[in-house]
Each structure stands twice: as structure tokens, then as C-alpha cells.
Amino acid sequence: MEVKQGLYYSKEHEWVRVEGDQAYIGITDYAQDSLGSIVYVELPQEGKAISRDDVLGVVESVKAASDIFSPISGKVVEANEALLDSPELLNGNPYDNYIVVLSIDNQDELKELLSPEQYDEYTKGE
Amino acid sequence: MVKRTPLYSLQKELGAKFTSFGGWELPVLYTDILKEHNAVRSNAGLFDVSHMGEILISGEDAVPFVNKIITNDVSAIPQNKILYSPMCYEDGTVVDDILIYKFSEGKLLLIVNAGNIEKDEAWINKHITGNVKVENISDRFVLFALQGPKSEEILKDILDEEIELPSFYWFIETKILGMKVLLSRTGYTGEDGFEIYLYLPNSCADYEKLWNGILDAGKDSGLVPAGLGARDTLRLEAALPLYGHELSDSILPIEARLRSFVKLDKKEDFVGKTALNNQLEQGLKRKLYGFEMTDRAIPRNGYDVTKDGKRIGYVTSGGLLPTLGKNGGLLLSEDLTLENDDVVEIIVRQRACKAKIVPLPFYKKKYKK
Missing domain, CATH: 2.40.30.110 (Aminomethyltransferase beta-barrel domains)
Structure with a gap:
């Protein structure tokens, strides 16, 4: 399972890429592999205010629907609408296909996320 | 204690992902649910469904006894034919939906859902009448389902004897790769296909030999191992009921489009008859x-x-x-x-x-x- 450098990770298997005061958020390779074929993605409205641990969206595989919990707080700047017609992009390339971009409310929340090394260790224990 | 089929190690080597179902740890997929689904629709898939339960009813009153606990009529079918039937509670809700293999008037094999084995066994024993013996022999079978339009040509390759294959909902006893099996033309996918029961005692090597032998025979026909994920999408497309979903202890079979499997006019009174009859007279809810x-x-x-x-x-x-x-x-x-x-x-x-x-x-x- 690939864990990419330069990203933050959550225990809920999301990655966060910070660019200035914005955060790109997606699901990890581990997450897409556990879910299997992703057939549907539900995205939040642009402009919506999200608190940490709120449901950011939903990813559905053939078997089940899984909530994506936001790893940080912020406002939705953009949702990746390409995923609506091509949800399988999350299987093919989970780190290049973000789900949303949030404007970061509180940079301190990032410190509570896992480093690539910590996340790698964490998934090996699951 | 989670149960595993004897094929667990082999499935793990094949890259299976497992899920818990009816007290078992079973492969949900090997590569991809959609690929496995499509393989069954266009070619063939091989499922390990050894988790299914088998209850043997024997004795001279086997047929009248079973007819008392099922809604369908097993007296009406010939030897080597298979019958699908709900088995109901007094209030007409469903204990389980089962297949009945008629070996003879004195020997019936009931195939029951994995999660219901103990419950069914207790229910059947509670209603025993006449000269019958009830044996839960679930642990004596390994069961594979070979499903899809290419099933017949694959199977013909590995049969030991020149035989005529059974038609839909019929079974025979024969030999495959030197092993004695019960072979029926049944399944849960909406495709032509077979279910192959391997009698014990056999060793783990025998199960693997049969599994691998079937996969080998189907190599050029596009046969793939398939998991519970595809089994569920396939049965849903064919609108086949799944116990716990379309049938349960709060749903009547006549509510679940199974009216034709409820024979109110058969000779024997059966458990649930009054309730089902009343509901039909009052109109369904x-x-x-x-x-x-x-x-x-x-x-x-x-x-x-x-x-x-x-x-x-x-x-x-x-x-x-x-x-x-x-x-x-x-x-x-x-x-x-x-x-x-x-x-x-x-x-x-x-x-x-x-x-x-x-x-x-x-x-x-x-x-x-």
C-alpha cells in the first residue's frame, strides 16, 4: 500500500495536502483498497462550513457506503466534480484525485494528524 | 468462534478479501466484485459456498413430516428432483427458505442458510412426528457453485463418467476427478449453473484438488473464482430473496412474491397455514x-x-x-x-x-x- 510523502494523514484514512491556507483532502491508497470498486461519490456544497469530524462526503463501493469524516475544520472552496461521473478515479489514483479543497480554519489542527511514517505504522497495525 | 471453510488458506493465497457472514469468515471478493459479477454473466464463476447447512431427514415418514414444516409440497415431486420452499412459524413468518433434495420417499436432504443452521435444526426437532430421524450433517460437506453460461462445457471436461447432466432443479450422484459428488443444476445467480457437494470424509488436499481442477478446466473459458460480493449483486439482479432481507421472522412469504411456493391445498396441514390463509383472505398488508x-x-x-x-x-x-x-x-x-x-x-x-x-x-x- 502506497503512503505518499509530503502529506498529512488521519486515522480515518484520509490524506491532507496543504497549499498555503488551503487543504486538499482525499482518501488513501489503503482506504480505496479496503473499499474495493468505488461506484459513487457524494460531495459537499461549495461554501459549506465544516467542523473537524463532520461528514465531508460519502464514498460508496459495491458493498457499502462509507462516510468521509473531515480531518480538519474549514470552508468548502471546491468539490471535485469529476468524481461524480468517474468515481473509479479514487481507485486508480487516490493521491492525485482529491475530494474537496477546504480553506483551513485552524492550522493547529494539522499538528494532530499523522506523518507518513506514523500512518504507515498505523495501517500495518489495523 | 468464527468458522472457516477448508479452502480458507487456498483462498487467501488467491488474494481473497474476507468478510463475516452467518458466523463464517468467507471471501467477499478475489479481485473485484464487478469483474467477478460480469464473469458469471458472460462466462463462469466458481464460488465456495461450503457455509450452507445440510440437514438430513430419513425414515418412512420423511415426506409427510417435511410437508408439515414447509409451505411447498415435496410429495408432488419425483426422486432426484429439488424443491424450493419457505419454512414458516405458526404466524406465517419465515424460519428459513430452503432447498429439499429428494433422494427417495424415505430420504430428504434439506439445504439451509448458514446463519440459520442451529435455529432450523431446533425448529425441525421440535415438530418431529412419525418415524423420522433428523441429522445435522452440515460439517460433512464441501460445496462449490459453478455458475454461468459456460458452466456446462467446463463441467463436462472433468466428469469421470459419460452421463447426461441434470436439468434445472434436478440432481445426480456421480464422480469428478475421482471423487464422489452430489451434482445439482441449481444456483443463486440467475444463470445456468451447478452446485457440487463433495462428500466427506475427504482430506483438505481433495477439496483443493476439486477446486483447482474446476478452475483449471475453465481456464480457457474465462472462469474465475468469485466471492460473496458478486453472489449478492447477481442474486439481486435475478430478484432471488435473501433470508434476513426479503424473508425474515417478520415477513410472510406471500408478501415476498412467493405465493406459488405456498401450497394451501396440499394433503398435510402445515405450520403457518392458518395464518397465511387468513392473511390471503383479509388481503395482504x-x-x-x-x-x-x-x-x-x-x-x-x-x-x-x-x-x-x-x-x-x-x-x-x-x-x-x-x-x-x-x-x-x-x-x-x-x-x-x-x-x-x-x-x-x-x-x-x-x-x-x-x-x-x-x-x-x-x-x-x-x-x-
Whole structure:
């Protein structure tokens, strides 16, 4: 399972890429592999205010629907609408296909996320 | 204690991912649910369904006894024929839905759902009458399902004897790769196919030999190992009921489109007859319908269903219907007036998503009669 450098990770298997005061958020390779074929993605409205641990969206595989919990707080700047017609992009390339971009409310929340090394260790224990 | 089939190690080597189902740890997929689904529709798939239960009923009163606990009529079928039937409680709700293999008037083999084995065994024992013996022999079988349009040609390759293969819902005893098996033309996918019961005692090496032998024989026909994930999408497209979803201890078989499997006029009185008869006379309270989503959303088991904003029922099974390229499922409705193309709403995460009522099955069976 690939864990990419330069990203933050959550225990809920999301990655966060910070660019200035914005955060790109997606699901990890581990997450897409556990879910299997992703057939549907539900995205939040642009402009919506999200608190940490709120449901950011939903990813559905053939078997089940899984909530994506936001790893940080912020406002939705953009949702990746390409995923609506091509949800399988999350299987093919989970780190290049973000789900949303949030404007970061509180940079301190990032410190509570896992480093690539910590996340790698964490998934090996699951 | 989670149970595993003897093929667990082999499946793990094949890259299977496992899920728990009816007290078992079983492969949900080997590579990809959709690929496995499509393989079964266009070529063939091999499922390990050893988790299914087997209860043997023997003795001179086997037929009248079984007829007392099932809604269908096993006295009406010949030897080597198979019968599908609900088995009901007094109130007409369902203990289990089972297959009955008729070896003779004095020997019937009941195939029951994995999660219901102990419950069924206790229920059957509670109703014993006459000269019968009830044996739970679930641990003595390994069961593979070879399903798909190419099943017959694959199977013909590995049969030891030149025999005529059974027709739909018939079985024979024969030998495959030197092993004695029970072979029936049955399945749970809406495709032509076979179920192969390997009698014990055999060693783990024998199971693997049979499994690998079938896979080898189907190598050039596009046969793949398939898991429970594909089994579920396949049976849903064929609108075959799954216990715990379309049937349960709170649903009547006559509500679940199984009226033709309830023989009210058979000779024996049977458990649940009065309740089912009364309900038919009073009129049904609920009915199972098929639906397809017209809005973008995936319906799941348990979601509420409304019509013009008023709740009429819930989704019993739902999801992607891969062969149709649509989302849909089955719903149990208290509104009995629904017709094809009627618009209903499926409540997906507090959002009312539009769906329309469609005829069943979603996918037309291609059984070989």
C-alpha cells in the first residue's frame, strides 16, 4: 500500500495536502483498497462550513457506503466534480484525485494528524 | 468462534478479501466484485459456498413430516428432483427458505442458510412426528457453485463418467476427478449453473484438488473464482430473496412474491397455514416491488421509501445492478397499488431521491430447463 510523502494523514484514512491556507483532502491508497470498486461519490456544497469530524462526503463501493469524516475544520472552496461521473478515479489514483479543497480554519489542527511514517505504522497495525 | 471453510488458506493465497457472514469468515471478493459479477454473466464463476447447512431427514415418514414444516409440497415431486420452499412459524413468518433434495420417499436432504443452521435444526426437532430421524450433517460437506453460461462445457471436461447432466432443479450422484459428488443444476445467480457437494470424509488436499481442477478446466473459458460480493449483486439482479432481507421472522412469504411456493391445498396441514390463509383472505398488508433509481444515489438495505412524501415502506436489498448499469433494488411497500413506472422516493441520508417501480426480475434468467 502506497503512503505518499509530503502529506498529512488521519486515522480515518484520509490524506491532507496543504497549499498555503488551503487543504486538499482525499482518501488513501489503503482506504480505496479496503473499499474495493468505488461506484459513487457524494460531495459537499461549495461554501459549506465544516467542523473537524463532520461528514465531508460519502464514498460508496459495491458493498457499502462509507462516510468521509473531515480531518480538519474549514470552508468548502471546491468539490471535485469529476468524481461524480468517474468515481473509479479514487481507485486508480487516490493521491492525485482529491475530494474537496477546504480553506483551513485552524492550522493547529494539522499538528494532530499523522506523518507518513506514523500512518504507515498505523495501517500495518489495523 | 468464527468458522472457516477448508479452502480458507487456498483462498487467501488467491488474494481473497474476507468478510463475516452467518458466523463464517468467507471471501467477499478475489479481485473485484464487478469483474467477478460480469464473469458469471458472460462466462463462469466458481464460488465456495461450503457455509450452507445440510440437514438430513430419513425414515418412512420423511415426506409427510417435511410437508408439515414447509409451505411447498415435496410429495408432488419425483426422486432426484429439488424443491424450493419457505419454512414458516405458526404466524406465517419465515424460519428459513430452503432447498429439499429428494433422494427417495424415505430420504430428504434439506439445504439451509448458514446463519440459520442451529435455529432450523431446533425448529425441525421440535415438530418431529412419525418415524423420522433428523441429522445435522452440515460439517460433512464441501460445496462449490459453478455458475454461468459456460458452466456446462467446463463441467463436462472433468466428469469421470459419460452421463447426461441434470436439468434445472434436478440432481445426480456421480464422480469428478475421482471423487464422489452430489451434482445439482441449481444456483443463486440467475444463470445456468451447478452446485457440487463433495462428500466427506475427504482430506483438505481433495477439496483443493476439486477446486483447482474446476478452475483449471475453465481456464480457457474465462472462469474465475468469485466471492460473496458478486453472489449478492447477481442474486439481486435475478430478484432471488435473501433470508434476513426479503424473508425474515417478520415477513410472510406471500408478501415476498412467493405465493406459488405456498401450497394451501396440499394433503398435510402445515405450520403457518392458518395464518397465511387468513392473511390471503383479509388481503395482504405489504408487497415486495422492484425499483430503479432515476436520481443519482445508491439505495441500501433499510432505507425508508416514501410516495408523495408519505412513508410507504423500506428497501430490503439495494445497490448497484451491474448488468443493467443502474442502481436499484427491492422494497417492501404497504401501498399495494404501485404500478410499473410509478415514482417513489428512496430516503438516502435524509435526502429524498427519486426512483421508479419496475418489473422483476431486473435480469432475465437463462436457466437450462
